[in-house]
Amino acid sequence: MHRLEAAMRSMAEPAVEKIAEEEHSDPFKVLVATMLSAQTRDPVTFEASNRLFARAGTPREMVRLRVSTIETLIYPVSFYRHKAQHVRQTCRLLLDRYGGRVPTTMPELLTLPGVGRKTANLVLIVALGSEDNICVDTHVHRISNRLGWVETRTPEETEQALYQVAARRWWPQINLYLVTWGQNVCKPVYPTCGRCAIAALCPRIGVAKVGT
Ligand code: SF4
Numbered sequence: 001m002h003r004l005e006a007a008m009r010s011m012a013e014p015a016v017e018k019i020a021e022e023e024h025s026d027p028f029k030v031l032v033a034t035m036l037s038a039q040t041r042d043p044v045t046f047e048a049s050n051r052l053f054a055r056a057g058t059p060r061e062m063v064r065l066r067v068s069t070i071e072t073l074i075y076p077v078s079f080y081r082h083k084a085q086h087v088r089q090t091c092r093l094l095l096d097r098y099g100g101r102v103p104t105t106m107p108e109l110l111t112l113p114g115v116g117r118k119t120a121n122l123v124l125i126v127a128l129g130s131e132d133n134i135c136v137d138t139h140v141h142r143i144s145n146r147l148g149w150v151e152t153r154t155p156e157e158t159e160q161a162l163y164q165v166a167a168r169r170w171w172p173q174i175n176l177y178l179v180t181w182g183q184n185v186c187k188p189v190y191p192t193c194g195r196c197a198i199a200a201l202c203p204r205i206g207v208a209k210v211g212t
Contacts, residue, residue, distance in 0.1 A: 005173075018046060030127035031112075035115065052087075083114065122175065146204060
């Protein structure tokens, strides 16, 4: 983790962290940006989030928008139609059940439409400062397995396995470090192992072909 920390200083931050920084860790904006980010490239997530927040920066402003308007604003994020519906439904629930605030516990976050463990964990870590969560997305799942930290089939299994094997002090950083690494070096296909700062520590489990 120390080597990753040093090596990634020159790399761009993932979109959600960038938005959190620009928006002073506003939990609502971190939540919505994370919902938009699923299976979407970071630059697209970043631009779409900013277009949406320019029109609606609070749940109350968001429910005043039609779903079709949200769709137009967030296009071309993946599944933009579903995500537009989920964002609006979530904002309705935030207003009806939580006084317009983002709830601060995992069970409450999981009641929101379109919010799974990955989104909930990221909101808890990035916006609410939790040190008790690990956020596992596809990058964290893939790289944790390549490194041999875990031997798992799904991100959900990886999250639970990481709680057992990862030093607690790194839990909040695991997502940021491995997502950055996954976007720049340890890509899904053709990871550039020859330019990897942690190559000497990595058994490269399951890596068949490497890039240059
Ligand atoms: S050595 Fe290759 S497989 Fe291992 S972390 Fe680096 S890029 Fe990924």
